[in-house]
Amino acid sequence: MGSFSIWHWLIVLVIVMLVFGTKKIGNMGADLGKAVKGFKDGVKGEEEKEAEIQAPQGTQVPKPTIDVTAKEQDKTGR
DSSP states (O other), rough: OOOOHHHHHHHHHHHHHHOOOHHHHHHHHHHHHHHHHHHHHHHHHHHHHHHHHHSOOSSOOOOOOHHHHHHHHHTTTT
């Protein structure tokens, strides 16, 4: 009795559907999806705002580059 079988979950699902109805459950799923999308857009918007603050408007933020020759010179001691 430590874990629930598939029959336990089916009975719980039927009771939830009887209490809330299928339409309300569908609306809750759509609302949850909109909330997650809004959260992702909000996080993305904050990152873009930080990038705009660091770089003046109209300029592109340069991507970080790695100078391979400098690293090779450090290894060889030149």
